[in-house]
Amino acid sequence: MVEGPAVQARIAARLRAAGCVFAEDEAKILLDSASGDELETLIARRIAGEPLEILVGWAEFAGIRVAVAPGLFVPRQRSELLVRLAVAATPAGGTVADICCGTGAIAAAIARRRPDATVVAADLDPDAAACARRNLPASAQVYTGDLLAPLPRSLRGRLPVIVANAPYVPTADIALMPREAREYERMVTLDGGADGLSIQRRVLAQAVDWLTAEGTVIVETSRRQADLSMDAADAAGLRGRIEYDGESDAWAMAATRH
Numbered sequence: 001m002v003e004g005p006a007v008q009a010r011i012a013a014r015l016r017a018a019g020c021v022f023a024e025d026e027a028k029i030l031l032d033s034a035s036g037d038e039l040e041t042l043i044a045r046r047i048a049g050e051p052l053e054i055l056v057g058w059a060e061f062a063g064i065r066v067a068v069a070p071g072l073f074v075p076r077q078r079s080e081l082l083v084r085l086a087v088a089a090t091p092a093g094g095t096v097a098d099i100c101c102g103t104g105a106i107a108a109a110i111a112r113r114r115p116d117a118t119v120v121a122a123d124l125d126p127d128a129a130a131c132a133r134r135n136l137p138a139s140a141q142v143y144t145g146d147l148l149a150p151l152p153r154s155l156r157g158r159l160p161v162i163v164a165n166a167p168y169v170p171t172a173d174i175a176l177m178p179r180e181a182r183e184y185e186r187m188v189t190l191d192g193g194a195d196g197l198s199i200q201r202r203v204l205a206q207a208v209d210w211l212t213a214e215g216t217v218i219v220e221t222s223r224r225q226a227d228l229s230m231d232a233a234d235a236a237g238l239r240g241r242i243e244y245d246g247e248s249d250a251w252a253m254a255a256t257r258h
C-alpha cells in the first residue's frame with residue numbers, strides 16, 4: 001500500500017535531480033508504463049535526456065493520446081490553437097488537409113472534434129506518414145511527399161481548410177533549442193531555413209491553388225515571426241490575421257483570399 005507512492009516519489013526525486021521539470025507527473029507515467037528492469041531502463045534513458053513521449057510511445061495532445069515514434073516531432077500543446085482555428089473554419093462536411101502532419105496529432109484532434117469532416121494528411125518523412133496512419137481514423141488518407149504535392153489533384157480548389165505546423169525554427173537557433181528537441185527530433189522537423197519561414201512561404205504559395213474561394217490556410221508562427229508570416233501571406237496573394245493564445249503562448253496566422 002505504502003510502496004506505490006514511495007516508489008513513485010523516489011523515481012520523481014531522481015528525475016528532478018536530472019532536471020525534469022514535471023518530475024512527479026513523469027514518474028507516474030513511467031511507473032504506469034513499465035516495471036522491473038524495463039522500468040529502470042526507461043528511467044535511465046529519461047535521465048540521459050530522451051523525451052518521455054518517445055520512451056512511452058505516446059503523447060497527450062488536445063485531449064487525445066497520440067502515438068509517437070523515435071525521430072518524429074513530439075506534438076506541442078501550443079499547437080492546439082491550430083486545431084481550434086481549423087475546427088472553427090471547417091464548414092459542415094468539409095475537407096481539412098493537415099500538411100507537415102508529423103504524427104498526425106493535429107489532424108487526429110480535428111477528426112475527433114469534427115467527425116462530419118474529411119481529414120487528409122501528408123508529410124515528407126515516410127516514418128511520420130506511417131505514424132499518422134496509426135493515429136488517424138481508417139477513413140483518413142495519409143500521403144507521403146513535399147507539402148501539398150502528394151494530395152490527389154481532385155482536391156485542387158476544393159479544400160476549405162489547410163492547416164500546417166511546418167518547421168519554423170531559424171537554422172541558427174536550432175543549437176539553442178532544448179536538448180530533447182535538438183538531439184531527438186530530426187532536423188527536417190525543425191529547420192525552417194535562415195529566417196525560419198522558408199517552408200511556410202512555400203505552403204502559403206501552394207495553398208492558393210488548393211483552397212476553395214472562401215478557404216483558409218492556418219499556420220503556426222511565433223511572436224517574433226508573426227510579421228514575417230503576414231508578409232508571406234501577402235506575397236502569396238492572401239490576407240493574413242494573427243491569432244494568439246496567451247495561456248499556451250501560441251501564435252498562429254489564418255489567411256484567406258479576402
Ligand SMILES: C[S@@+](CC[C@H](N)C(=O)[O-])C[C@H]1O[C@@H](n2cnc3c(N)ncnc32)[C@H](O)[C@@H]1O
Pocket residue numbers: 073074075076079099100101102103104105106122123124125128145146147164165166167168188189190199
Ligand atoms: C514542426 S513538425 C510538426 C509536426 C506536426 N504537424 C505537429 O504539430 O506535431 C514539422 C513536420 O514537417 C515535416 N516536413 C518538413 N519539410 C516538409 C516538406 N517539405 N513537406 C512535407 N512535410 C515536411 C517534417 O517531417 C515534420 O513532421
